[in-house]
Amino acid sequence: MHQDDSKWASLMAAAQNSDQNSYARLLCELTPVLRRLARQGWLQGSDADIEDVVQETLLTIHQTRHTYDPNRPFLPWLLTLLRRRIADGVRRRSRTNRREMVIDALDVTFIDSPANIEYEPLVDSEALRAAIKRLTPGQRQAIELLKQKEIPLKEASAMTGVSVAALKVATHRALQRLLSFLAVKK
Amino acid sequence: MNTNKLIAALIADLKPVRRLLPPAWRLVGWLAMSIPVTALVVATMRIRPDIAVKLSAPVFMIEQLASLATALIAGWSALVAGVPGEARWKMWAPVAPLAFWIASLGHQCWVEWIRLGANGMVFHPDFMCVPAIAMISTVPSLSMVWAIRRGACVRTSTAVLWGSLAAAALANVGLRMFHTEDAALMVIVWQFGSVLLLMAMAMLLRNYLLPKKWGTPGRG
Numbered sequence: 204m205h206q207d208d209s210k211w212a213s214l215m216a217a218a219q220n221s222d223q224n225s226y227a228r229l230l231c232e233l234t235p236v237l238r239r240l241a242r243q244g245w246l247q248g249s250d251a252d253i254e255d256v257v258q259e260t261l262l263t264i265h266q267t268r269h270t271y272d273p274n275r276p277f278l279p280w281l282l283t284l285l286r287r288r289i290a291d292g293v294r295r296r297s298r299t300n301r302r303e304m305v306i307d308a309l310d311v312t313f314i315d316s317p318a319n320i321e322y323e324p325l326v327d328s329e330a331l332r333a334a335i336k337r338l339t340p341g342q343r344q345a346i347e348l349l350k351q352k353e354i355p356l357k358e359a360s361a362m363t364g365v366s367v368a369a370l371k372v373a374t375h376r377a378l379q380r381l382l383s384f385l386a387v388k389k
Numbered sequence: 390m391n392t393n394k395l396i397a398a399l400i401a402d403l404k405p406v407r408r409l410l411p412p413a414w415r416l417v418g419w420l421a422m423s424i425p426v427t428a429l430v431v432a433t434m435r436i437r438p439d440i441a442v443k444l445s446a447p448v449f450m451i452e453q454l455a456s457l458a459t460a461l462i463a464g465w466s467a468l469v470a471g472v473p474g475e476a477r478w479k480m481w482a483p484v485a486p487l488a489f490w491i492a493s494l495g496h497q498c499w500v501e502w503i504r505l506g507a508n509g510m511v512f513h514p515d516f517m518c519v520p521a522i523a524m525i526s527t528v529p530s531l532s533m534v535w536a537i538r539r540g541a542c543v544r545t546s547t548a549v550l551w552g553s554l555a556a557a558a559l560a561n562v563g564l565r566m567f568h569t570e571d572a573a574l575m576v577i578v579w580q581f582g583s584v585l586l587l588m589a590m591a592m593l594l595r596n597y598l599l600p601k602k603w604g605t606p607g608r609g
Contacts, residue, residue: 218403219408221403221404230400257392258390258392258395263541263542265399266541267473267542269409270471270472271408271473272409272411279473279474280474283473283474283543
């Protein structure tokens with residue numbers, strides 16, 4: 204990293220004079236380094252926390268780039284900014300944790316068993332594909348467009364030249380046949 | 390926002406910047422603004438009649454030099470605090486002249502105690518010190534805040550602490566040139582107390598003086 208110091212110092216000096224290529228190279232080279240150092244400095248931080256610190260540091264570099272003196276080493280300047288942003292991140296996280304409660308994301312929606320997805324019968328996707336193949340071409344087209352691709356009725360009608368009413372009927376019939384093919388019981 | 394998009398936005402926003410001058414040069418700029426204002430206030434308030442005697446008294450001169458040294462070093466440290474990557478000892482540098490200033494005041498008090506005893510220790514309310522120091526330090530304080538805001542948003546508490554000390558210590562030098570109160574206890578309580586009071590007020594208001602994210606880099 205020490206070899207990089209003089210390179211980064213000259214890139215930053217060029218960036219201070221508005222050289223966009225140097226600035227792009229500098230920020231792209233610094234980002235993974237900042238990510239690694241932020242992780243070392245905040246072991247308990249989540250990936251999102253670390254990314255926030257990296258982004259805040261990049262913003263601070265941008266806002267305070269006029270404070271860098273090219274005659275001085277670059278790394279101490281960078282590390283001071285990173286340490287400040289890590290401290291801000293840790294403070295923000297501890298404040299949030301004091302106010303918020305972590306709740307497990309459960310699939311349960313209502314107490315009633317049938318309302319919960321875990322009680323729904325699993326359908327074999329291979330069997331469903333085979334059942335769709337057994338539909339008539341019109342019904343298959345209606346299912347593909349309206350249910351699988353979720354295209355609105357009017358758009359599907361314009362695409363196929365079939366009337367909206369005919370598409371509705373084809374979809375209804377296709378669903379009835381699929382139920383019978385798969386023998387799904389209500 | 391995605392980090393790559395942020396980098397692209399920062400690159401698109403890149404403009405030439407005017408580099409921050411070294412802290413010593415910025416301190417010279419601060420002094421160039423603050424000393425004439427302090428001198429003007431002293432002249433307006435009329436220099437104390439015994440100034441020639443006082444300037445030849447080592448005790449007075451040591452106290453004034455200690456106060457001036459505190460103003461200079463604290464001002465320099467306040468400006469250094471806004472430069473990322475500066476050595477940590479520079480943040481502690483004002484402690485030495487401040488300790489010397491306190492020691493000189495303490496020594497004066499001790500000498501008076503030995504010479505005059507408890508009955509000789511004069512103490513009475515002298516509320517003019519607070520507004521006088523506040524008035525003299527107005528321009529130095531404002532120019533110091535402006536100078537600190539040119540730096541980076543790091544070590545803001547340190548910058549405000551030493552910046553307010555610098556302005557108040559410089560104001561104290563001015564105050565001693567026209568205010569004829571020389572009893573050590575009075576100087577400690579009212580004059581040095583005013584300096585501490587102004588520092589405490591600046592620290593309480595530091596979030597307003599130096600908001601978390603200030604300005605944009607100086608344009609080139």
